[in-house]
Amino acid sequence: MGARSAVEIDAWLRGGGLVVTASERAARSIAAAFNRSRRAEGLTAWPASNIQDWQTFARNAWSERGSDGRVVLNGLQEQALWAGIVAAASPQAAQLAGARDRLADLAMEAHGLICAYAPQLLNQKARSAWDQDAAAFSAWLVDFDETCRAANLLSAARLPLELIPTLEADSSTRPPLLLAGFDRILRTQQALFAAWGDYAEVPLGDAASRIEFHQAADPSSELVACALWCKRQLAANPKARLLVITQDVSKRRGEMERAFLRFARTEGSAAGPSSLFEFSLGVPLSQVTTARGAGLLLRWLDRPIDEHEVDWLLSTGQAAARREESSALIAYVRALRRRNLQRTRWTLADFLRQKPGAELPAAWVARMTHAQRRLQEFARRPQSPLAWAEFTPQMLDEAGWPGARPLASTEFQAVRRWRQTVDDCASLGFDGRRIEWQEFLAALDHAVNETLFAPESQDAAILIAGPAESAGLTADAIWFLGANEEAWPAGGATHPLLPLAVKREAGMPHASPKLDWELATVMTRRLLASAPEVHFSFSRQNDGVDARPSRLVAQLADAPQPLSAELAALEIPAPLTVSFDDASQIPFPPGDAPGGASVLTAQSQCPFKAFATARLGAQDWEPAEAGLTAQERGQLLHAVLHSIWAGPPDGIRTHAELANIQDRLSAFVKDHVRRGLQAKMPSRARECMPSKYLELEEARLVELVTEWLRYESSRVPFTVLETEQKATASIAELTLHLRLDRIDRLIDDTLLVIDYKSGNVSPSSWDLPRPDDVQLPLYAEFALDCETERLGGLVFAKVRTGESNREFAGCVRDAKTTLFPGLTGNSGLMRRKLTGEDMAAWRACIEQLARNFLAGQAEVDPRDYPKTCVRCGLQALCRIEENPPQPEDTNSGDGEEADNA
Numbered sequence: 092m093g094a095r096s097a098v099e100i101d102a103w104l105r106g107g108g109l110v111v112t113a114s115e116r117a118a119r120s121i122a123a124a125f126n127r128s129r130r131a132e133g134l135t136a137w138p139a140s141n142i143q144d145w146q147t148f149a150r151n152a153w154s155e156r157g158s159d160g161r162v163v164l165n166g167l168q169e170q171a172l173w174a175g176i177v178a179a180a181s182p183q184a185a186q187l188a189g190a191r192d193r194l195a196d197l198a199m200e201a202h203g204l205i206c207a208y209a210p211q212l213l214n215q216k217a218r219s220a221w222d223q224d225a226a227a228f229s230a231w232l233v234d235f236d237e238t239c240r241a242a243n244l245l246s247a248a249r250l251p252l253e254l255i256p257t258l259e260a261d262s263s264t265r266p267p268l269l270l271a272g273f274d275r276i277l278r279t280q281q282a283l284f285a286a287w288g289d290y291a292e293v294p295l296g297d298a299a300s301r302i303e304f305h306q307a308a309d310p311s312s313e314l315v316a317c318a319l320w321c322k323r324q325l326a327a328n329p330k331a332r333l334l335v336i337t338q339d340v341s342k343r344r345g346e347m348e349r350a351f352l353r354f355a356r357t358e359g360s361a362a363g364p365s366s367l368f369e370f371s372l373g374v375p376l377s378q379v380t381t382a383r384g385a386g387l388l389l390r391w392l393d394r395p396i397d398e399h400e401v402d403w404l405l406s407t408g409q410a411a412a413r414r415e416e417s418s419a420l421i422a423y424v425r426a427l428r429r430r431n432l433q434r435t436r437w438t439l440a441d442f443l444r445q446k447p448g449a450e451l452p453a454a455w456v457a458r459m460t461h462a463q464r465r466l467q468e469f470a471r472r473p474q475s476p477l478a479w480a481e482f483t484p485q486m487l488d489e490a491g492w493p494g495a496r497p498l499a500s501t502e503f504q505a506v507r508r509w510r511q512t513v514d515d516c517a518s519l520g521f522d523g524r525r526i527e528w529q530e531f532l533a534a535l536d537h538a539v540n541e542t543l544f545a546p547e548s549q550d551a552a553i554l555i556a557g558p559a560e561s562a563g564l565t566a567d568a569i570w571f572l573g574a575n576e577e578a579w580p581a582g583g584a585t586h587p588l589l590p591l592a593v594k595r596e597a598g599m600p601h602a603s604p605k606l607d608w609e610l611a612t613v614m615t616r617r618l619l620a621s622a623p624e625v626h627f628s629f630s631r632q633n634d635g636v637d638a639r640p641s642r643l644v645a646q647l648a649d650a651p652q653p654l655s656a657e658l659a660a661l662e663i664p665a666p667l668t669v670s671f672d673d674a675s676q677i678p679f680p681p682g683d684a685p686g687g688a689s690v691l692t693a694q695s696q697c698p699f700k701a702f703a704t705a706r707l708g709a710q711d712w713e714p715a716e717a718g719l720t721a722q723e724r725g726q727l728l729h730a731v732l733h734s735i736w737a738g739p740p741d742g743i744r745t746h747a748e749l750a751n752i753q754d755r756l757s758a759f760v761k762d763h764v765r766r767g768l769q770a771k772m773p774s775r776a777r778e779c780m781p782s783k784y785l786e787l788e789e790a791r792l793v794e795l796v797t798e799w800l801r802y803e804s805s806r807v808p809f810t811v812l813e814t815e816q817k818a819t820a821s822i823a824e825l826t827l828h829l830r831l832d833r834i835d836r837l838i839d840d841t842l843l844v845i846d847y848k849s850g851n852v853s854p855s856s857w858d859l860p861r862p863d864d865v866q867l868p869l870y871a872e873f874a875l876d877c878e879t880e881r882l883g884g885l886v887f888a889k890v891r892t893g894e895s896n897r898e899f900a901g902c903v904r905d906a907k908t909t910l911f912p913g914l915t916g917n918s919g920l921m922r923r924k925l926t927g928e929d930m931a932a933w934r935a936c937i938e939q940l941a942r943n944f945l946a947g948q949a950e951v952d953p954r955d956y957p958k959t960c961v962r963c964g965l966q967a968l969c970r971i972e973e974n975p976p977q978p979e980d981t982n983s984g985d986g987e988e989a990d991n992a
């Protein structure tokens with residue numbers, strides 16, 4: 092359909108003729124072109140064009156003539172009917188709502204294919220030889236027909252078939268039809284148009300005068316070339332209408348948006364994204380923020396929802412009637428996290444019940460509680476879908492949805508579309524059914540998932556569409572992306588509920604490669620006739636695999652050529668973000684810093700991390716776990732060891748005391764584990780986990796600690812001086828509040844600083860010049876009274892399962908004399924001795940880190956990229972991934988993974 096055809100359609104419409112298009116998109120596009128032409132003629136008002144897409148045409152023709160009283164089912168109603176039939180016939184296969192809906196969708200689709208391609212198979216006898224899944228579907232179809240007959244219902248897929256005899260019997264005069272945008276006219280459509288009377292198809296126009304086939308190195312350079320080409324076209328003719336065809340638009344939507352925003356804008360253009368380009372196909376309504384929020388709120392009034400859903404819902408402000416309410420809700424969720432009260436799922440009641448030290452807004456609590464009570468009251472008995480559809484928006488209004496902030500135009504349209512979908516669900520009462528709330532909610536979820544949402548067209552300069560959706564569209568120029576051998580002709584799966592022989596004979600989609608080839612040929616020829624200039628492109632490599640050009644395209648457009656210089660050499664426009672070197676530093680006031688030693692560890696790992704965590708309070712959120720997290724297990728271990736080494740009356744203090752309890756060690760440990768669990772087991776784990784789980788945790792801890800104490804009993808005699816000792820360290824005017832796991836006095840009267848770890852840590856993390864961890868050196872240098880005491884060593888106590896994993900690792904002055912007499916020269920403790928030089932160097936390094944922190948040094952500079960960043964979790968804040976360090980910038984740290992116990 093080229094320029095000549097467009098003129099022909101315009102003349103037809105101006106004469107008051109009726110145009111029938113293959114799709115709604117084609118109808119809209121022709122209407123837009125018609126209106127543009129009238130405006131170009133200087134008109135300010137003109138009669139509306141008479142354009143109907145195929146489905147609307149059939150419905151209108153039926154409603155004008157089909158007065159036999161049957162109700163035409165809409166999509167939701169028909170799907171519900173199929174779901175009921177599938178569930179009755181195969182209760183086991185359809186036990187879960189999702190599986191039942193999928194089967195119902197497949198059955199509905201198979202019925203639609205039969206109606207469109209092989210209506211003779213609607214006769215049950217013609218299906219008698221079908222077996223297996225096809226036989227099951229055939230039986231469902233019999234039930235479907237009987238249900239429709241008994242309830243006087245008519246499937247929309249049957250409308251054309253029912254219309255044919257009606258039209259043949261009706262001798263009234265009907266206006267001739269002009270058909271536009273049909274890649275092929277199916278048998279049923281042909282019969283219907285013939286019964287209608289005169290009709291003609293818009294002929295294909297002349298093939299494009301300029302056809303090119305480009306070869307790019309990879310998909311992203313292909314996409315950039317296309318965007319640059321659009322830019323050149325629009326620079327030459329700002330009023331040009333361009334069509335970009337791509338097959339995997341749903342997968343590459345984000346990538347395409349970025350490429351067009353970055354490369355397709357013409358200099359000086361103030362055009363916003365929506366007037367520059369738009370997608371022909373929408374996204375599922377369930378993926379649109381406001382619709383997703385509505386669904387979550389409704390579920391939450393009745394069922395638990397995941398913690399990340401609660402977090403998302405509240406942080407998007409969709410349940411807040413005022414801005415302050417929104418901030419308070421976010422603060423409440425943060426407080427839950429800080430207090431370690433996170434859960435994998437939250438009921439509304441549990442959420443309201445918490446006391447994390449932050450208050451929920453009273454008005455919000457009142458609204459949510461009231462909405463929940465109303466729902467409980469209303470849901471006591473099944474209701475008609477109409478009643479549920481009226482009730483649902485009321486509850487959401489009450490909960491504050493869609494929030495206090497003013498809605499942007501697209502959000503407003505999405506809210507409207509969501510409300511329409513709720514109204515559509517009211518039609519599920521067509522058979523007088525009454526349903527439970529959960530059933531209505533499941534139907535609404537399904538409808539929201541199936542509904543595609545596309546914001547109103549802004550008549551953008553670039554339209555991005557799939558090959559089939561582009562039927563009936565014309566443009567000043569077209570670019571077809573992804574014309575490689577595997578992708579074009581497009582293959583696809585055939586329908587699983589219909590026999591292959593039937594599909595082949597009826598020519599159903601993807602029934603054979605020959606059919607795919609024929610259809611793709613028709614589409615390609617149609618595209619060639621839809622614009623004076625058509626470009627195809629493919630990339631030589633796809634996902635690291637070599638790709639070949641489409642044979643079909645090569646036949647019509649000759650062999651592909653490398654991208655021309657202006658499309659290949661990236662004309663990278665000036666970035667929208669102006670970057671500058673931010674050398675400013677905002678000093679931290681001398682005094683207390685939060686986080687203890689971790690602030691200086693962070694300063695060493697990456698100055699921005701220290702700034703973000705200690706000064707901005709930024710925090711990475713691990714997903715909540717129903718059981719104990721690694722951190723909670725570590726805290727329990729600390730609590731048990733503290734209880735054991737706390738001294739009399741219940742604990743012990745010395746190596747000798749440990750030796751004395753060897754025969755009852757297990758019972759001794761068990762007793763302390765019980766105390767530790769009682770005091771420190773998070774309430775969440777107690778409430779959410781079965782008692783068997785808690786018993787297993789207890790047994791695991793008893794074994795772990797018993798084995799550790801056996802290991803410690805092989806030490807040279809020692810005395811535990813302190814456990815969990817609080818200390819304050821002043822370092823270059825920075826005050827840090829510390830807690831030391833344990834300090835032992837060794838046999839030579841020196842002190843051993845011990846830090847319990849359950850992960851795989853290594854003393855190499857203290858290596859200078861840029862340590863990955865400064866905790867123990869900092870304790871040793873700044874928290875002990877070095878005037879009166881002499882340091883004997885600092886060690887990680889690796890309390891882990893397995894004999895080879897269990898050990899002290901660190902630096903000790905004389906490990907053989909003070910720790911284990913049997914140590915050999917190969918032992919790490921023997922190889923790495925603590926020296927006065929080490930201590931002095933650590934002191935200097937730590938003081939420098941403190942000075943840097945106080946000075947406000949906050950560069951994004953990870954010590955060992957990307958390893959340091961993987962353990963950090965602040966990527967969203969520092970945006971390191973947008974500007975990763977170049978290899979020569981990175982420091983080659985060799986610190987091992989440290990898993991804090």
Ligand code: SF4
Pocket residue numbers: 696697699700951952953959960961963964965966969970971
């Ligand atoms: S993610 Fe990496 S660069 Fe970003 S703050 Fe953390 S350590 Fe620094």
